[in-house]
Amino acid sequence: MEKRLLNKKVIVTGGSRGIGAGIVKRLFNEGAEIIIADIKEDLAAKLMENLDSEKINFVHTDLSKEEEIINLIDFAKNKWGALDILINNAGIEDGFMLSDQSYEKYRKTMRVNLDAPFLCSKYALPLLEKSQSGRIIMISSIQGVRGYKGNISYNTAKGGLINMTRVLAVELAEKNILVNSVAPGFINTPMSVMKDGNLEWDTDWFKDVYLKYEKLPMGRYGHPDDIAGAVYFFCSEDSKYVTGQTLLVDGGVSVTF
Numbered sequence: 224m225e226k227r228l229l230n231k232k233v234i235v236t237g238g239s240r241g242i243g244a245g246i247v248k249r250l251f252n253e254g255a256e257i258i259i260a261d262i263k264e265d266l267a268a269k270l271m272e273n274l275d276s277e278k279i280n281f282v283h284t285d286l287s288k289e290e291e292i293i294n295l296i297d298f299a300k301n302k303w304g305a306l307d308i309l310i311n312n313a314g315i316e317d318g319f320m321l322s323d324q325s326y327e328k329y330r331k332t333m334r335v336n337l338d339a340p341f342l343c344s345k346y347a348l349p350l351l352e353k354s355q356s357g358r359i360i361m362i363s364s365i366q367g368v369r370g371y372k373g374n375i376s377y378n379t380a381k382g383g384l385i386n387m388t389r390v391l392a393v394e395l396a397e398k399n400i401l402v403n404s405v406a407p408g409f410i411n412t413p414m415s416v417m418k419d420g421n422l423e424w425d426t427d428w429f430k431d432v433y434l435k436y437e438k439l440p441m442g443r444y445g446h447p448d449d450i451a452g453a454v455y456f457f458c459s460e461d462s463k464y465v466t467g468q469t470l471l472v473d474g475g476v477s478v479t480f
């Protein structure tokens with residue numbers, strides 16, 4: 224198979240598991256060289272087990288801390304000198320309504336989901352400028368384009384991320400850096416496991432709303448590789464005239480009512 228991202232230098236935040244791991248596998252198979260930036264070193268080690276260690280690295284990075292993001296970008300600078308693709312994927316959910324949300328928890332979610340993509344993009348910019356075709360890809364959410372009850376900080380951060388995508392697209396077009404976002408719907412990852420340990424998909428509520436009343440037209444959960452395919456499109460030459468866009472990859476959940 225032709226490797227269409229051969230030698231592209233890529234950072235994937237939150238690449239140790241879930242959607243991020245799906246993105247890492249897909250881009251690696253397309254020939255990219257990757258740095259995984261995450262706090263879960265054991266999971267990254269497992270993912271990287273049988274891969275060429277020259278082409279994939281892990282940098283322990285707590286994305287809620289600016290100094291660790293600076294360290295991550297320094298690592299990429301020393302290793303590659305330039306960067307082709309930054310994928311701001313890492314995210315956390317807290318699941319609170321306004322009435323129950325503490326400011327501290329709200330800030331934590333904002334730090335990881337919104338501040339970190341800002342800081343990673345800011346510090347990576349000089350490296351992206353050295354690429355012939357720089358790309359920034361934000362993993363947002365359908366919760367960034369709709370209001371979803373009981374997740375105020377997450378919804379707010381993801382909505383902000385989608386508009387950050389537009390602003391950066393406008394600001395960075397003259398530097399030949401394209402900025403796009405992929406907004407997943409319900410994807411089967413550890414994030415979809417609820418506080419009581421059950422999968423969201425298995426609750427009566429989910430079965431009623433999304434299956435019985437057909438609010439999820441494709442009738443199934445998405446998988447990390449469904450998202451990785453859309454991310455690959457935004458990394459590839461096939462999207463060379465696309466910037467500022469958000470592609471909803473959600474089995475149709477956002478187009479019905």
Ligand SMILES: NC(=O)c1ccc[n+]([C@@H]2O[C@H](COP(=O)([O-])OP(=O)(O)OC[C@H]3O[C@@H](n4cnc5c(N)ncnc54)[C@H](O)[C@@H]3O)[C@@H](O)[C@H]2O)c1
Nearest residue numbers: 237240241242261262285286312313314364407410412414
């Ligand atoms: N799973 C879904 O249904 C779904 C839906 C819409 C959007 N998303 C988005 O997709 C992205 C990936 O989600 P996922 O489902 O794979 O989640 P996940 O919880 O399975 O994986 C998230 C990864 O981010 C890492 N991470 C979390 N906080 C971090 C921090 N402070 N520093 C560094 N790394 C950190 C985790 O260690 C983990 O490896 C997130 O931005 C999420 O909001 C997921």
